[in-house]
Amino acid sequence: MEELLREFFIIALLSTAVTYGCSRVKIPPIVGFLITGALFGPSAFGLVQNAESVTILSEIGVVFLLFSIGMELSISELIRLRKPVFIGGGLQVAATIGGVVALCLWFWPGESTSTAVFFGFLVALSSTAIVLKVLQQKGQMESPLGRISLSILVFQDLIIIPMMLATPLLAGHGQADMASLAIKAGQTLALIVGIFLLARKGVPWLLTLVVRTKSREMFLISTLGICLGTAWLTAQLGLSLSLGAFMAGLVVAESEYSHSALEGILPFRDVFTSVFFISVGMLLDMHFFLANISTILVVTLLVLGLKAVLAGGATLALGYPLRPALLVGFALCQVGEFSFVLAKSGVQEGLLTQDNYQLFLAASILTMVGTPFLLNASPTLANRVMRFLGKKERETEALQTKAGLEDHLIIIGFGIGGKLLARAANMAGIGYTILEMNPDTVRHYAAQGEPITHGDATHPAMLESLGILQARVLCIVISDPAAVRGITEVARHMNPNVHILVRTRFLAEVAALKELGASNVIPEEFETAIEIFTRVLSKYLVPRDAIEQFTNEVRAENYDMLRKSHVEGTNIGFLQKYMPEMTVSAFTVATGSALDGVSLMESNLRQRAGITVVAIRREGEMFPHPGGDFTLHAGDIAYVFASPKEATAAMKFFEIGSH
Numbered sequence: 001m002e003e004l005l006r007e008f009f010i011i012a013l014l015s016t017a018v019t020y021g022c023s024r025v026k027i028p029p030i031v032g033f034l035i036t037g038a039l040f041g042p043s044a045f046g047l048v049q050n051a052e053s054v055t056i057l058s059e060i061g062v063v064f065l066l067f068s069i070g071m072e073l074s075i076s077e078l079i080r081l082r083k084p085v086f087i088g089g090g091l092q093v094a095a096t097i098g099g100v101v102a103l104c105l106w107f108w109p110g111e112s113t114s115t116a117v118f119f120g121f122l123v124a125l126s127s128t129a130i131v132l133k134v135l136q137q138k139g140q141m142e143s144p145l146g147r148i149s150l151s152i153l154v155f156q157d158l159i160i161i162p163m164m165l166a167t168p169l170l171a172g173h174g175q176a177d178m179a180s181l182a183i184k185a186g187q188t189l190a191l192i193v194g195i196f197l198l199a200r201k202g203v204p205w206l207l208t209l210v211v212r213t214k215s216r217e218m219f220l221i222s223t224l225g226i227c228l229g230t231a232w233l234t235a236q237l238g239l240s241l242s243l244g245a246f247m248a249g250l251v252v253a254e255s256e257y258s259h260s261a262l263e264g265i266l267p268f269r270d271v272f273t274s275v276f277f278i279s280v281g282m283l284l285d286m287h288f289f290l291a292n293i294s295t296i297l298v299v300t301l302l303v304l305g306l307k308a309v310l311a312g313g314a315t316l317a318l319g320y321p322l323r324p325a326l327l328v329g330f331a332l333c334q335v336g337e338f339s340f341v342l343a344k345s346g347v348q349e350g351l352l353t354q355d356n357y358q359l360f361l362a363a364s365i366l367t368m369v370g371t372p373f374l375l376n377a378s379p380t381l382a383n384r385v386m387r388f389l390g391k392k393e394r395e396t397e398a399l400q401t402k403a404g405l406e407d408h409l410i411i412i413g414f415g416i417g418g419k420l421l422a423r424a425a426n427m428a429g430i431g432y433t434i435l436e437m438n439p440d441t442v443r444h445y446a447a448q449g450e451p452i453t454h455g456d457a458t459h460p461a462m463l464e465s466l467g468i469l470q471a472r473v474l475c476i477v478i479s480d481p482a483a484v485r486g487i488t489e490v491a492r493h494m495n496p497n498v499h500i501l502v503r504t505r506f507l508a509e510v511a512a513l514k515e516l517g518a519s520n521v522i523p524e525e526f527e528t529a530i531e532i533f534t535r536v537l538s539k540y541l542v543p544r545d546a547i548e549q550f551t552n553e554v555r556a557e558n559y560d561m562l563r564k565s566h567v568e569g570t571n572i573g574f575l576q577k578y579m580p581e582m583t584v585s586a587f588t589v590a591t592g593s594a595l596d597g598v599s600l601m602e603s604n605l606r607q608r609a610g611i612t613v614v615a616i617r618r619e620g621e622m623f624p625h626p627g628g629d630f631t632l633h634a635g636d637i638a639y640v641f642a643s644p645k646e647a648t649a650a651m652k653f654f655e656i657g658s659h
Contacts, residue, residue: 007048008275014040014047015274028372030130030277034365037281044286061272062337063245065129066157067227068269069136069150070249071262081151083440084318088148089155092314092332096124099306114170118351121163122343122360123303125336126311128153128242129276130368134375135331143480144324144437148315149331157243160338164345171349204255211257223261224268226252242338276337277368283340284365288358299363304370307333319439321456322389323382323483330378334371335364379482386459406470408432412457412487413478414441414450417503421475422450429620433466437478458486460494468495476502481509485516492517530554552648584614584639585647587654591634594653601628609650611642 018032040047097120104116131149132141140146203226210222227248234244252261289296312329316322343360346352352360374381408431411418418434425432434452436442442454455462457476468474474491476484484502491500502518504510510521530551537547589595595603605611616623616630617637623630632638642650 010040010047011275011278015278019274028134028376029274030133030372031369033274033277034281034369037278038284038286038289038365039281041282041284043282043284048282059241059276061269061274061276062129062242063227063231063272064265064269065133065273065276066242066245067231067249067252068262068265069128069132070246070251071253071258071265081147081154084148084151085155088314088318089152089159091317092152092311093124093156093159095310095313096120096307099310100124103302103306114172115351115356118167118170118346119360121166122339122346122364123307123335125156125160125339125342126153126307126332127334127336127368127371128157129273129337130334130371131331131375133273134372138375138481140480140482143478143483144320145327145331145480148318148320148324148328152311152314152328152332154246156336157246157338160342163342167342167345167349167351171346171351203251207252207255207257207261219257219260220264223252223264227265280337280340280365280368283361285358285361288355289362292359292362296359296362296366299359300366300370303335303363303367304333304374319454320437321454321459323386323456323458324437326382326385327378330374330381331371333374334367335360339364379486383458383486406431406467407472408467408470410435410463410466410468410471410474412474412476414438414445414452415477415479417477418475421477435462435466456483458483458490460490463487463491463494468498471495471498473499473501476500478503479505481505485513488513488516488518548648552645584641587638587640587651589632589634589636589638590655593634593655595632595638596634597631599629599631600626603632603653605640605650605653609642609653610646611640611650613638614641615639 014036015033018036019029021027022029022032039045042048097117100120100123101113101116104111104119105113131153135141135146135149141150207219207222210219227245230248230251231241231244234247235241252258255261308329310329311332312325315325315328340361343352343357347354347357409421409425411421411425411432411434414422414434414436418436422432422434432451434445434450435455435457436445436452437454437456439454442452445452453466455465457463457466468491476487478484481504484504488500488502491498499519500517501520501522502513504513504521504523506523510523513521534547534551537550600613605613613626614624616626616632616639618633618635638654640647640650
């Protein structure tokens with residue numbers, strides 16, 4: 001016990017120093033942890049001697065990481081991802097194994113096929129811990145990159161069980177036992193069914209009982225118990241610890257207390273995940289590494305290149321465009337942490353010599369070290385590849401501008417926000433077209449008659465096909481920050497006059513997006529805050545007009561007079577170009593309002609509210625510059641020119657009971 005505490009104390013000091021040093025030189029901490037493990041492990045300076053005890057702690061870190069990832073999803077979301085999990089993941093694993101076998105037999109003709117296949121097993125797996133941690137930090141788990149990467153990684157976690165069973169068979173030390181395989185399949189099926197039952201009934205009931213005790217400590221212990229208990233159960237069934245932890249996270253995600261559980265688990269996850277990366281570095285023999293550096297670098301580059309191409313190819317096979325396929329390829333091109341577990345089995349079974357084992361470890365750790373840098377540089381690299389292939393892709397896609405679209409709305413992304421926007425545009429009679437990356441979503445809604453297209457909006461040719469030159473408004477409602485920036489920049493360059501409205505997750509991203517050309521940026525966290533204080537003030541019976549006034553003031557301060565949709569209405573943007581402090585808003589004359597049946601002169605709106613009526617729409621016909629004798633009727637849409645404050649005050653004249 002004293003030795004374990006000593007090792008953990010040294011690791012804590014090293015982790016603190018490494019995290020601080022990496023933050024100063026702008027290097028991802030994960031890279032620092034890997035290097036720290038290699039330098040201070042048993043084969044180098046030897047500050048940490050007992051690597052086995054560190055490895056035990058590191059496995060807990062992987063369990064907590066997968067548990068937190070499961071909590072950020074849900075069972076229904078995982079079911080929705082079944083196609084990329086089984087088709088995308090299956091293609092990636094099978095193609096990688098085949099590619100590695102071909103390379104091994106080409107470069108080492110004397111190598112046995114069994115060893116080549118086993119090397120394929122090792123290389124086919126990617127690092128769930130590194131990839132998902134970096135994507136979480138970058139806020140890209142909801143992007144196509146995050147969803148596809150997660151799907152393929154989930155399949156890899158599932159396939160490691162058959163790989164472990166096949167290892168003795170490849171070594172010739174076992175025989176295929178269909179009965180044992182059937183038992184294993186039955187155990188897995190029983191576990192999955194049990195997880196579903198727990199998610200629906202057991203865990204929500206248990207957590208409700210715990211929450212009623214109002215004991216924070218009991219809630220945290222219960223959460224840890226669910227996580228570690230499910231992981232232990234899956235291990236007893238011969239499945240991986242990480243798969244059990246992931247399933248436990250899915251179970252907790254179905255309860256109403258998932259956010260509280262995630263909050264409690266995060267500190268444990270961060271601490272033990274750091275230990276995991278240090279333990280991986282400790283596996284490396286530095287003497288072997290320095291003596292064989294050239295061979296290790298060649299193998300590392302081959303692994304990175306092969307996996308990037310094949311993972312990207314699997315993404316293309318799912319129907320996604322080239323750019324997300326490139327991003328997925330760069331994200332999944334490293335070797336995974338569970339390959340080390342599998343490699344130990346290979347050494348024990350005689351499939352790997354000690355030198356081959358160290359070669360694999362060295363190349364794998366280098367791929368892990370390079371992953372954060374590749375993920376950070378992947379948008380730039382993908383854009384360069386797209387530009388290089390731009391002419392050919394334009395010819396093969398045969399993109400054509402949408403016929404009949406002019407002054408229309410372009411919607412990028414068809415999640416909840418995109419669907420509501422399309423519904424509103426359809427109700428208002430506004431022409432629109434949709435671009436979506438998910439091929440299944442495109443097929444589903446195209447069959448329902450939606451004007452939806454599959455493609456990548458960062459490509460100028462795709463925006464051109466959507467009629468960006470003729471569009472009035474471009475609305476970007478996707479969750480990929482890098483893609484949002486790229487689309488905004490390209491669209492503004494192609495059409496300086498289009499109104500670009502962007503949704504982003506954080507208020508801090510507003511300034512950067514406006515610099516790239518966004519006309520309006522709506523940060524989700526800011527809108528959530530407004531909704532919260534609006535409801536709080538309502539509960540305290542604060543008058544509605546006072547709440548509206550405060551909301552408008554807050555919005556005016558934070559995004560250049562962006563106002564609520566029922567105040568802003570339809571915007572005629574050309575006037576704002578010359579008078580940015582003013583806006584054109586649309587109001588419907590309600591039956592029985594003060595303006596129903598009254599001429600513009602009699603309404604005296606200019607003196608009473610400080611607004612000017614610039615146009616009237618009646619039954620689809622537009623009447624620009626109406627005179628004073630123009631009589632308003634119920635159902636008319638009046639376009640008024642006013643400041644945000646004046647427009648808000650003028651609403652009462654158009655509403656029922658405004659006499």
